Amino acid sequence: MADNSSTNRQICEKFGNDRGRLMDILLSVQAQAGCIASEALDDIAESLSMSRIEVESAATFYAFFSSQPRGRFVIRVCNDIIDRLSGMERIAAALRADLGIEFGQTTKDGLFSLEYTPCIGMSDQAPAMLVNDTVVTRVSTDMVHEIVQTLKATKNVGQLKLTLGDGNNGHPLVRAMVQNNLREPGAVVFAPSTPGVALQRALSEQPVEVIKIIKASRLRGRGGAGFPTGMKWEFTRGAAGDRKFVVCNADEGEPGTFKDRVILTEAAGLMFEGMTIAGYAIGAAEGILYLRGEYTYLRPFLEDILAKRRAAGLLGRDILGKSGFKFDVRIQLGAGAYVCGEETALLSSCEGKRGDPKTRPPFPAQKGYLGLPTVINNVETYCAAARIMENGPGWFTSMGTQGSAGTKVFSVSGDCSSPGVYEIPFGITINELLARVGATDTGAVQVGGAAGRMIGPGEFGRKLCFDDLASGGSIMVFSSQRDVLAVAQAFMEFFVEESCGYCTPCRVGTRLLHDRLGRFLCGTAELADIDYLEQTGKAVKIASRCGLGQTAANPVLGTIQSFRKEYERRVKADGSVFRAAFDPRKAVAAASGIAGRESDHFGNQKGGAKP
Amino acid sequence: MSAKVAFTIDGKEVQGEQGQTILQAAALAGIYIPHLCAMKGLSPWGSCRVCTVMVNGRPQAACTMPITEGMVVENDTPELKDLRSSMVEMLFVEGNHFCMFCEKSGNCELQAMGYRLGMLAPRHDYMFPTRTVDASHPDVLLDFNRCILCARCIRASQELDGKHVFDFTHRGGHKRIGVNAANGAAGTDLKVTDRAAAAESCPVGCIIKKRVGFAVPIGQRRFDTQPIGSDIEAGRAATK
Numbered sequence: 043m044a045d046n047s048s049t050n051r052q053i054c055e056k057f058g059n060d061r062g063r064l065m066d067i068l069l070s071v072q073a074q075a076g077c078i079a080s081e082a083l084d085d086i087a088e089s090l091s092m093s094r095i096e097v098e099s100a101a102t103f104y105a106f107f108s109s110q111p112r113g114r115f116v117i118r119v120c121n122d123i124i125d126r127l128s129g130m131e132r133i134a135a136a137l138r139a140d141l142g143i144e145f146g147q148t149t150k151d152g153l154f155s156l157e158y159t160p161c162i163g164m165s166d167q168a169p170a171m172l173v174n175d176t177v178v179t180r181v182s183t184d185m186v187h188e189i190v191q192t193l194k195a196t197k198n199v200g201q202l203k204l205t206l207g208d209g210n211n212g213h214p215l216v217r218a219m220v221q222n223n224l225r226e227p228g229a230v231v232f233a234p235s236t237p238g239v240a241l242q243r244a245l246s247e248q249p250v251e252v253i254k255i256i257k258a259s260r261l262r263g264r265g266g267a268g269f270p271t272g273m274k275w276e277f278t279r280g281a282a283g284d285r286k287f288v289v290c291n292a293d294e295g296e297p298g299t300f301k302d303r304v305i306l307t308e309a310a311g312l313m314f315e316g317m318t319i320a321g322y323a324i325g326a327a328e329g330i331l332y333l334r335g336e337y338t339y340l341r342p343f344l345e346d347i348l349a350k351r352r353a354a355g356l357l358g359r360d361i362l363g364k365s366g367f368k369f370d371v372r373i374q375l376g377a378g379a380y381v382c383g384e385e386t387a388l389l390s391s392c393e394g395k396r397g398d399p400k401t402r403p404p405f406p407a408q409k410g411y412l413g414l415p416t417v418i419n420n421v422e423t424y425c426a427a428a429r430i431m432e433n434g435p436g437w438f439t440s441m442g443t444q445g446s447a448g449t450k451v452f453s454v455s456g457d458c459s460s461p462g463v464y465e466i467p468f469g470i471t472i473n474e475l476l477a478r479v480g481a482t483d484t485g486a487v488q489v490g491g492a493a494g495r496m497i498g499p500g501e502f503g504r505k506l507c508f509d510d511l512a513s514g515g516s517i518m519v520f521s522s523q524r525d526v527l528a529v530a531q532a533f534m535e536f537f538v539e540e541s542c543g544y545c546t547p548c549r550v551g552t553r554l555l556h557d558r559l560g561r562f563l564c565g566t567a568e569l570a571d572i573d574y575l576e577q578t579g580k581a582v583k584i585a586s587r588c589g590l591g592q593t594a595a596n597p598v599l600g601t602i603q604s605f606r607k608e609y610e611r612r613v614k615a616d617g618s619v620f621r622a623a624f625d626p627r628k629a630v631a632a633a634s635g636i637a638g639r640e641s642d643h644f645g646n647q648k649g650g651a652k653p
Numbered sequence: 654m655s656a657k658v659a660f661t662i663d664g665k666e667v668q669g670e671q672g673q674t675i676l677q678a679a680a681l682a683g684i685y686i687p688h689l690c691a692m693k694g695l696s697p698w699g700s701c702r703v704c705t706v707m708v709n710g711r712p713q714a715a716c717t718m719p720i721t722e723g724m725v726v727e728n729d730t731p732e733l734k735d736l737r738s739s740m741v742e743m744l745f746v747e748g749n750h751f752c753m754f755c756e757k758s759g760n761c762e763l764q765a766m767g768y769r770l771g772m773l774a775p776r777h778d779y780m781f782p783t784r785t786v787d788a789s790h791p792d793v794l795l796d797f798n799r800c801i802l803c804a805r806c807i808r809a810s811q812e813l814d815g816k817h818v819f820d821f822t823h824r825g826g827h828k829r830i831g832v833n834a835a836n837g838a839a840g841t842d843l844k845v846t847d848r849a850a851a852a853e854s855c856p857v858g859c860i861i862k863k864r865v866g867f868a869v870p871i872g873q874r875r876f877d878t879q880p881i882g883s884d885i886e887a888g889r890a891a892t893k
Contacts (some may be wrong), residue, residue, distance in 0.1 A: 093817035543828030551742035
């Protein structure tokens with residue numbers, strides 16, 4: 043349509059017809075038209091002077107983009123394991139009944155679409171869902187009825203009566219139903235801070251001195267991998283080139299993680315201050331905050347903080363009067379892809395491409411965003427860096443352990459009385475943490491999300507730190523009544539959905555592991571299937587190209603290691619090696635459909651052939 | 654002349670040049686490291702993971718990993734052979750590969766790799782996906798049942814033909830090759846003479862030229878007489 047076409051071209055123009063801004067363009071087109079149709083691909087390709095297939099390649103990668111028209115209201119129900127254990131099925135059933143559609147479908151009037159989405163960062167207030175960009179937490183079936191009725195009547199998400207959350211969740215630019223559940227603010231991230239103090243301190247030092255201070259603090263990356271931050275900055279500073287970048291990874295997609303959401307809500311200024319300090323230290327003038335699409339509701343608020351920092355001389359030119367030092371930040375929204383939390387995939391996404399991880403080496407410090415030297419750190423890491431500048435490295439190393447200085451912000455969810463955010467010095471044991479969060483009768487703890495490790499009570503004396511149980515901060519608590527294999531299966535489902543598909547072991551192996559694990563859950567497994575899971579899991583771990591694939595077998599490998607009896611218990615009792623792998627009726631179902639009749643061979647049999 | 658880099662593969666001293674990948678340096682030294690997505694003349698890609706080697710004890714893709722002085726590479730070990738076979742078996746079960754009536758049989762690198770690695774039946778369960786065939790182009794047939802997502806056609810089109818006929822769409826298990834037109838290959842500027850349409854650019858039988866099928870009879874094809882990698886190993890023999 044000519045109308046759509048001109049709108050699409052206007053959108054492209056708004057972003058300077060810059061192919062590097064393809065993500066923003068696709069987000070705008072999707073929001074405008076409810077889909078990215080075939081014609082839109084042509085419009086965008088023409089405006090940006092690129093091939094249609096390049097546009098299609100990026101557009102089909104992200105879950106939030108759709109080639110078919112979606113409803114005016116897209117309801118995305120979070121199907122994370124914590125949500126499943128918190129009544130997600132009831133909510134899903136109520137939505138199906140009220141809307142008369144299945145998940146993946148759109149109502150005939152074009153008003154509603156129903157979808158599932160992985161963890162949206164609300165595990166401490168599950169079950170949760172998104173209505174377009176609006177977060178609805180602790181959803182009940184009554185709330186579902188009310189939401190559907192209100193949207194049908196008013197056709198306006200803004201009319202939903204949602205109780206606003208605490209702290210800045212009630213800010214006029216946020217107005218979200220989200221609770222911080224900040225149970226224990228610590229000395230680093232959630233301590234009160236005055237904007238500009240840390241930056242002023244940094245600017246009074248030479249950039250190399252700033253890096254020395256960060257190195258002396260022994261700060262390690264808070265995203266989970268734990269790479270020494272000072273070294274990362276030093277490499278980037280030392281890399282050849284005048285144009286460098288500071289990128290903040292706010293694509294917190296690890297199931298059970300939501301601490302960055304609370305930091306973004308309550309301590310975003312500190313994070314931006316840390317980014318600015320990094321910019322000064324490595325010689326960068328440009329920063330990017332990569333904000334996951336699920337946190338779109340925080341964007342206006344974050345833009346406002348950036349505007350205020352510009353007005354206060356904390357961003358822009360000659361920052362805090364320091365002649366020649368300029369730095370600013372733009373926000374890049376994601377569009378539903380867990381893999382973009384992997385740092386090089388995140389950079390691909392920032393460049394307007396598919397969220398495929400990049401080949402390493404070269405590392406981002408040498409060739410990052412647009413092939414230029416780039417520092418990329420987690421939200422929490424930048425906060426810590428700013429506080430280290432403010433209070434000195436000695437203050438920081440006085441907390442935590444030798445190998446893991448400072449505090450860690452943990453996201454605790456699941457079977458406990460006080461789920462939420464805890465900022466605690468590194469080195470706390472699982473047992474101590476469980477006592478603090480009010481968990482009793484704990485059967486298993488998942489440390490580090492789906493990519494992490496599930497441990498049983500025998501290992502609850504282990505410490506949370508880089509030298510023992512390293513994690514990005516996701517702690518999911520499961521009572522002894524929970525089925526650990528069902529939990530593992532939910533995580534495998536997650537990886538099957540979220541694999542980018544670049545490399546063979548992750549793309550194919552995750553599906554194979556998922557299906558073989560399924561045998562244990564439906565009672566058709568043999569003892570040899572445990573060996574298969576171990577061997578194939580190991581192959582996926584060894585051969586995968588990026589961190590996602592290298593950890594994607596953990597749900598299987600970890601549960602076999604800690605809960606082997608759960609596997610053995612479910613092996614077929616009769617020891618038979620026959621398996622219901624082939625159902626002849628199912629095998630010819632497509633042909634039967636075309637023929638309009640069933641084969642005579644099935645006679646009067648009911649159901650599939652007997653196994 | 655680039656700087657020399659000395660390293661070892663399975664204990665054997667290899668001299669490479671600065672900037673080479675392990676795969677390139679090994680091939681020049683007559684050492685075959687099994688691979689599918691890597692192709693001479695195209696930029697390294699690193700997706701099939703068949704060329705996984707151990708570098709100083711850590712797994713790396715030989716096709717993307719640059720060589721460094723003193724690097725210790727393990728290539729021909731039972732563990733790696735099994736890992737590679739597992740990857741190849743994954744590619745077999747992921748698609749619909751019926752060698753007995755595939756035009757590429759005997760010239761197919763996936764099939765040849767299966768033989769070379771001693772694969773019998775895949776240890777993995779077949780997925781039997783529903784995939785499409787694009788026969789719209791007058792001279793080239795695209796049978797996606799056989800695609801292993803190696804990106805060789807994508808890179809050949811861009812890097813050798815200066816076009817952008819192919820690219821990946823979707824992700825994960827839904828990932829597939831797309832063409833630069835809404836109506837299939839016929840709508841693209843693909844020519845049968847393009848390097849992207851050449852038999853060597855597609856390791857399997859996904860890209861097939863029309864009307865020239867079975868021009869070389871079964872039994873006289875590339876891998877009918879000697880295993881894949883023999884040409885590289887013959888290079889080693891020649892330099893002895």
